[in-house]
Amino acid sequence: MNSPDDTHESTVCPGCRAVLPSSRWPETPKYNASPECAEVAGELLGFEVENAARLGYLHQLRIDAYGGQHVSPDAPRIGPVFALNGLYMFLERGSGNLDVRTAHGIMANSYDDWPRLVPPDRVGELTAYDVLIAGGVDEVESALLKWARQVWESWPDDIRETIRELTVELVPERYFRR
Incomplete structure (x- = not known):
């Protein structure tokens, strides 16, 4: 996060609300995120x-937590x-990386x-930055799991129920581990 001419100014990410030092990271139109937050990601x-x-088993979860926290109003x-x-x-269903990516393909x-x-x-209260600075591998793993749960649980009940229904309707049961 340090640029050669760091001026100690900060920005607020529009998605997660993290306050981060300014950087020279390029804009990220795909997400509702500041360049600084994209750099953290x-x-x-x-x-x-x-x-x-x-941490490899959390790869897709990390992507989805970030995506669920940085929804752009202009995105598809x-x-x-x-x-x-x-x-x-x-x-909620115990599915891992490959199951989720396969489900995305089936749904699409x-x-x-x-x-x-x-x-x-x-x-959610936690951000990718909180996960990044959590400490060693154990702490990052724990923080990432907590962050993902916060992002999921922060969405309104009716939206989460819509996601559950769409998933169960479109994705074969064999991709659910529980």
Whole structure:
């Protein structure tokens, strides 16, 4: 997060509300995120890759937690549905990376009337930055799981129920582990 001419100014991410030092990271139109928060997401990915043997099973969950927390009003409607689908499948159905990615493919090829999901004012208290600075691998793993659960549970009940129903309707049961 340090740029050569760091001026100690800060920005607030419009998605997660994290206050982060200004950086020179490029804009990220896919997400409702500040460049600084996108940089943090990249650093968290780097930490995950460095510790893949331990954290690899959380790869899709990390992507979906970030996506569920940084919903852009201009993004295609399928994006937040997939983010929340991934959170639901991992947290409530015990599905892992491959199951969730397979479900996304099945859903994308069998449905196209995605609901417009409007996130709540605050999508969880924890952010990717909190996960990144949690400490060692054990602490990052724990923080990532807590962050993902907060993101999922912060969405209104009716939206979570819509995601559950769409998932169960479109995804074969064999992709659910519980």
